[in-house]
Amino acid sequence: MTDCIIVGGGLIGMLSARELKKSGSDVLVLDKGEMGQESSWAGGGILSPLHPWRYSDEVNRLARIGHQQYPEIAAALFEESGIDPEYLRCGMMILDCVEQQQAKDWAKQWSMDLSIIDQRSELQRVLPGLSEGYNQGLWMPEVAQMRNPRLVKAAKGSLRALHIPYKEYAMVEKINVENGKVTGVKVDGQVLHADKVLIAGGAWSAKLLQGYSRVPEIQPVKGQMVLFKGKPGLLNRIILAENRYLIPRKDGRILCGSSIEYSGFDKSTSLPIKQDLIESATSIFPALAALEVEHHWAGLRPGSPQGVPYIGAHSEIEGLYVNAGHFRNGVILGIGSAQRIVEIMVS
Ligand SMILES: Cc1cc2nc3c(=O)[nH]c(=O)nc-3n(C[C@H](O)[C@H](O)[C@H](O)COP(=O)(O)OP(=O)(O)OC[C@H]3O[C@@H](n4cnc5c(N)ncnc54)[C@H](O)[C@@H]3O)c2cc1C
Numbered sequence: 001m002t003d004c005i006i007v008g009g010g011l012i013g014m015l016s017a018r019e020l021k022k023s024g025s026d027v028l029v030l031d032k033g034e035m036g037q038e039s040s041w042a043g044g045g046i047l048s049p050l051h052p053w054r055y056s057d058e059v060n061r062l063a064r065i066g067h068q069q070y071p072e073i074a075a076a077l078f079e080e081s082g083i084d085p086e087y088l089r090c091g092m093m094i095l096d097c098v099e100q101q102q103a104k105d106w107a108k109q110w111s112m113d114l115s116i117i118d119q120r121s122e123l124q125r126v127l128p129g130l131s132e133g134y135n136q137g138l139w140m141p142e143v144a145q146m147r148n149p150r151l152v153k154a155a156k157g158s159l160r161a162l163h164i165p166y167k168e169y170a171m172v173e174k175i176n177v178e179n180g181k182v183t184g185v186k187v188d189g190q191v192l193h194a195d196k197v198l199i200a201g202g203a204w205s206a207k208l209l210q211g212y213s214r215v216p217e218i219q220p221v222k223g224q225m226v227l228f229k230g231k232p233g234l235l236n237r238i239i240l241a242e243n244r245y246l247i248p249r250k251d252g253r254i255l256c257g258s259s260i261e262y263s264g265f266d267k268s269t270s271l272p273i274k275q276d277l278i279e280s281a282t283s284i285f286p287a288l289a290a291l292e293v294e295h296h297w298a299g300l301r302p303g304s305p306q307g308v309p310y311i312g313a314h315s316e317i318e319g320l321y322v323n324a325g326h327f328r329n330g331v332i333l334g335i336g337s338a339q340r341i342v343e344i345m346v347s
Contacts, residue, residue: 002028004345005185005194007172007208009035012184012323012330013200013303014155015338017164020198023346028194029159029166030187032204036152039202042225042299044247045146047332048092049307050240053099053106059308059329060110064334067112070144073335074151076334081157085150086250092143092238093117093127094135095284103138127237129287134241143238146331147249172208175199175320182319196345202242203265203300205310205324212317213317216310218325221303226277227295228288230254235285244280246288254288256281262303269298295308303327311340321345 004020006013009031020027029035047070049063074087100116107114117123117137123130125242126139159166167187174186175197184193201208203220232252239246247255250292259273274296280291304310304325314320323341326333 001193002026002192004028004198005030005192006177006198006200007185008200008202008205008324009153009156009166009168010038010200010202010330011036011040011155011334012202012337013198014152014159014328015334016198016200016323016341017159017166017337018155018162019164020345021164021341023342025346027164028192029164030170030172030185031168032171034168034240035156035166038325039299039301040152041149042223042297043148044225044245044255045148045151045331046092046238046245046247047144047146048140048190049329049332050245051094051097051099052110053102056306056308059333060106062112062309062333062336062340064282064327065339066332066334067142067144069335070146074146077151077154077158080161081154083150083154083157085154086147087144088146088250089142090237090248091139091141092240094138094140095239095241096136097138100138113140113142127235129235129285130239131284131286133283145238145247148331150182151331162189163205175208175212177212177317177320180316180318182317196319196321198323198341198345200323202302202324202330205302212314214315216322216325217305219262219303220300222262222263222267222298223262223269223301224269224273224277224296224298225255226274226281226292226293228254228256228281229294230291231286234287239284241280241284244277244284246281246285253294254281254291256288265300267298267300269296301327302330309332309337311335311337312344
């Protein structure tokens with residue numbers, strides 16, 4: 001018997017497990033595949049919503065926790081696992097954005113550094129190599145990034161170091177409920193008992209709750225990305241232009257993302273989207289045209305209305321909790337969400 005079973009070993013499940021363990025609870029994490037290989041692996045790792053002023057105060061509050069605590073959490077994960085998740089404060093430039101006033105108001109409300117660059121020469125100084133088509137930018141120097149595949153590997157290593165048990169290839173088929181109270185889960189035909197069950201199943205979270213009342217409105221939203229094999233120093237800032245972004249990693253590789261596709265649980269990639277991403281990337285930063293595209297992949301974001309995650313107790317089933325639906329922002333919101341759900345679960 002475990003105090004709490006977490007269904008889903010993505011970033012949200014793993015960060016929640018660390019927080020629960022810190023609070024003194026026994027916890028077991030279950031994943032239907034290898035831990036951290038779904039959306040949490042596939043994402044870009046930008047530590048900010050793309051246009052934060054478009055989000056509610058609740059989302060911004062969680063983002064602020066991530067912004068403040070990621071340097072420390074990244075260092076702790078590195079120390080516990082021996083894997084560097086590559087926290088990098090590289091700044092983000094949003095090109096030709098017409099929402100200047102909203103951006104300024106947001107920066108003032110959340111005490112974030114943001115400036116408007118409206119001279120081509122200054123834009124060129126901050127972003128050498130930028131396409132000539134752009135003349136204005138919103139510069140957010142405090143925005144950082146993490147490297148997802150390393151982040152999830154480090155989080156998994158941290159669970160091992162903290163003696164938090166997990167089981168991979170353990171598909172939860174059912175949440176067991178008796179007399180309005182959770183009793184555990186059914187995994188591969190076997191029953192595992194727990195007083196509490198936390199659903200952190202990402203895009204699959206609503207599926208897990210099918211048949212019960214108050215199923216959260218979470219659905220898979222596919223995002224495709226391409227990776228250019230660049231060299232360090234070619235691009236040093238995150239760039240966002242309309243709905244496309246470029247993220248430069250420490251080793252010089254550059255990601256371009258991402259599509260938004262409502263196509264169920266289909267995770268396949270497609271050539272037209274690949275070509276579209278490459279065209280967008282090279283039209284923003286022409287030097288990319290000469291680079292090899294090393295990789296192309298897709299991930300399923302846990303889409304939710306307005307991108308607001310579900311963090312809380314199920315209103316009708318005692319002992320059942322949800323931490324899911326982080327849509328495009330699960331990395332930046334992950335720490336705050338994990339802390340919040342654990343406050344609720346142990347109160
Ligand atoms: C292309 C792309 C770009 C992104 N960019 C960013 C970004 O720059 N910044 C940012 O903050 N966020 C970004 N995101 C969003 C972020 O990646 C997600 O919000 C976050 O990873 C969600 O984490 P999760 O743990 O909820 O989901 P997941 O990582 O998908 O994990 C859910 C886990 O639950 C498991 N599971 C599901 N069903 C079961 C079951 N029945 N039994 C057992 N296990 C089960 C799955 O196997 C999976 O491992 C991006 C996402 C994508 C796809």
